[in-house]
Amino acid sequence: MIIGVLAPSAAAQDARTLAVIHAALMAEGIEELERKNGLMRETWGLVDAGATAMLDAQRQGGDLDNLRVREDQLQQLESQLLMRLFEVQRLRREMLTNMAVIEAAGRVTSSQSGSSGVLNGRWTLTVLPGLTGTAFLVQQGTLISGTYELSGGWTGSLRGTLVANKIRLERIDSQLGFAAIFYGELNLGADPDVIQGRWEATQLAAGMASAGGWRAERAD
Structure with missing residues (x-):
């Protein structure tokens, strides 16, 4: 086994499992994204109808109490729309993360562990x-x-x-x-191999x- 590189069968098996x-x-x-998109469109329709009704009531000189009730109802719908928008955005980001994992795993499998890459494989992180x-x-x-999973439920791609043994990684x-x-x-002389440095938000x-x-x- 080459120092600093996973054995081909181990790396390929890890990659296939991840994929x-x-x-x-x-x-x-x-x-889930299709379902949430449907709910978001449905809520947007209610917001649009509520906003139109509110504007019509204002134009027709509706009484203050009625307008306040309409405003409260519209704000509730708008809050629900924002919540569903955030859910859709979260699901889209998760889809991108899954795609990044699958693509990275495919590169490892196709190269039979990519023995030319000293970084290939799994690393434990302390941040x-x-x-x-x-x-x-x-x-x-x-x-x-690559991809990562951190305590607290944080996941994403790298x-x-x-x-020249200097690493720069962007965390997405x-x-x-x-x-x-x-x-x-990167220090390949350590046992095990070590990467150490600083990060900036x-x-x-x-x-x-x-x-x-x-x-x-x-x-x-």
């Missing part, structure tokens, strides 16, 4: 402050792609480069979108860290 799991999730996601998880990486030349989260950039250095959110350290160790 099957995420293909099933994608099929379920398509059905400070307070997150742990795993990543599955695929390297082709200087290009890196993309980046490896040049299934909920947050383009969430952070990870900078690190690309968007600021209340209660969430904006930067920190991170470490990845190969999980054989």
